[in-house]
Amino acid sequence: MSIMTEAEAKTILDKVIALSTADECIAELSGTIDGNIRFALNNVSTSGVISNTDLSVRVAFGKRVGSASINEFSDAALARVVKRAEDLARLAPENPEFMPAVQRQTxxxxxxxxxxxxxxxxxxRAEVARASIAPCKAQGLIAAGFLNDSQSFVAFANSNGNFGYQRATDMDYTCTVRTEDGRGSGWVARNLQDASRFNVDNDIQIAMRKASASADAQALEPGKYTVILEPAAAAGLISFMFNFFxxxxxxxxxxxLSKAGGGNKIGEQVFDPRVNVYADPRHPEAPALPWDGDGLPRDRFVMIENGVVTNLRSSRYWAEKQGRPAMAQPGNLIMEGGTKSTSDLVRETQRGILVTRTWYIRMVDPQTVLLTGLTRDGTFYIENGELKYPLKNFRFNESPVIMLNNIDELGRSVRMGDGGSTMMIPAMRLRDFTFTSLSDAV
Structure with a gap:
């Protein structure tokens, strides 16, 4: 019962709404079937399928809100979860930022x-694991990875007559390949909605080449360098910055994005003119659900245009308080790039550093979005358009705001997954990227 049809979901939601005696009621059904396989040391370690369906109910008496959830759907169970939510609402203090349920939407x-x-x-899934492990074994390399595929549905209704239903799918693959002596490491990741576009044979070769090439890494003095961040390396930094939009x-x-004298920087040139970022639920490579968590319809939402900040996200409460129209919260993040691949950017670089992946990213200064983190799984010195030798990994201290003002060239945008959020992020060649120290990790 994890994936309900629209009719099945609506029947349950209609019952819930009818059972409520509160001033308003919002009910949401969601279900998933997640399949996975994990492998390490060139052997499958775990595999399985997890399915789940949940109903959550939120009710309000005035500005007093209560919520409850359940995973059974008999009439008696539905009555219990509604009563529990209403009992909690009667006990709750008033929420000063309460916003009523949206009206009927299209x-x-x-x-x-x-x-x-x-x-x-x-x-x-077993074939993906085999296709990842076998070539590594043949070349004396060690593979560890994870494949997760998911299909889901979400449906919701409220006492104002609003209703929505949609199904979705997602697939994530990551694989780390190490040399037998542990001195070389390569990595690859793929996030797709349509698994028919997945080619594990090509992807595993990327990780294998980087693992073999990254052994015998040399130390390079920390400092400011021209870098090429692969999309996966850039994604963590860019997504961190958009938490502040x-x-x-x-x-x-x-x-x-705060102004010194008050207000925000909407309308100001904050980034390089080549920076264009928006959200669009109908993007062909990264589609998102057509509504946000409040049930507002999503549409194209431009955040940066030619380097100018054009919009910031607002909750419904804050939009109303500031006298602004309410806009749906974005469901994806699209950063436009160019047409060149990462390899093309490398070939056109005289001297620089290629970074495969960034990780362990932490905030240093929220006011400038200064971040610190480490490179890993394949860092290389570039000279005359070629990867000359592997480098020991670095710790970096860098702000994506500064990064996006030091653009030399943007490559092709690639779909990336980040904790359930989908992004399109380009490879980037950047000037004066700050490495602060060396790391012994591979």
């Missing part, structure tokens, strides 16, 4: 479902 479906991904079998934190002086 949603335009987005292409979030792939039959190929939903049809993945345990045998398919919030109107309230900017208006209240808590963000790098």
């Amino acid at each position: 949603y335009r479906a987005t292409d979030t479902f792939s039959a190929a991904t939903a049809a993945i079998t345990p045998e398919d 919030d109107a309230r934190s900017a208006d209240e002086g808590r963000s790098f």
Whole structure:
């Protein structure tokens, strides 16, 4: 019962709404079937399928809100979960930032479902593991990775007559390949909605080449260098910065987008003119659900245009308080790039450093979005358009705001997954990227 049809979901939600005696009621059903396989030391370690379906109910008496959830759907169970939510609401203090449920909305479906991904079998997952492990064994390398595929549905309704239903799929693959002596490491990741576009044979070769090439890494003095960040290396830094694209934190002086004298930097040139970032639920490579968590319809939402900050996200409460129209919270992040691959950027670089991956990223200064983190799984010195030798990994201290003002060239944008959020991020060649120390990790 993990994946309900629209009719099945609506029947349950209608019952929940009818059972409530509160001033308003919002009910949401969600279900997932997650398949996975994990391998390490060139052997499969775990595999399985997890399925789950949940119902959450939120009710309000005035500004007093209560919520409860359950994973059974008999009439008696539905009555219990509604009563529990209402009992909690009567006990709750008033929420000064309470916003009522949205009125009936019209949603335009987005292409979030792939039959190929939903049809993945345990045998398919086993074949991915075999295709990852076998070539590594043949070359004396050691593979460790994880494949997760998911199909899901979400449906919601409220006492104002609003209703939505949609299915979605997602697939994530990561693999780390090490040399037998542990001195070389390579990595590859792939996030897709449509599994028919996945080619494990090509992807594993990327990780294997980097693992073999990254042994015998040499130390390079920390400092400022021209770098090429592969999309995966750039994604963690860029996504961190967009956590601050919030109107309230900017208006209240808590963000790098706050103005010294009050207000925010909407309309100001903050980045290089080549920086264009937006959200679009109908993007063909990274579709998102057509509504946000409040049930507002999503549409194209431009955040940066030609380096100028054009919009910041606002909660419904903050939008109303500031007299602004409410806009749905974005469901993806699209950063436009160019047409060149990472390899093309390398070939056109006289001297620089190629970074495969960044990790363990932490905030240093929220006001400038200064971040610190480490490189890993393949860092190389570039000379005359070639990867000359592997480098020991670095710790970096860098702000994505500064990065996006030091652009030399942007490559082709690639789909990346980040904790359930989908992004399109380009490879980047950047000037004066700051490495502060060396790391012995590979």
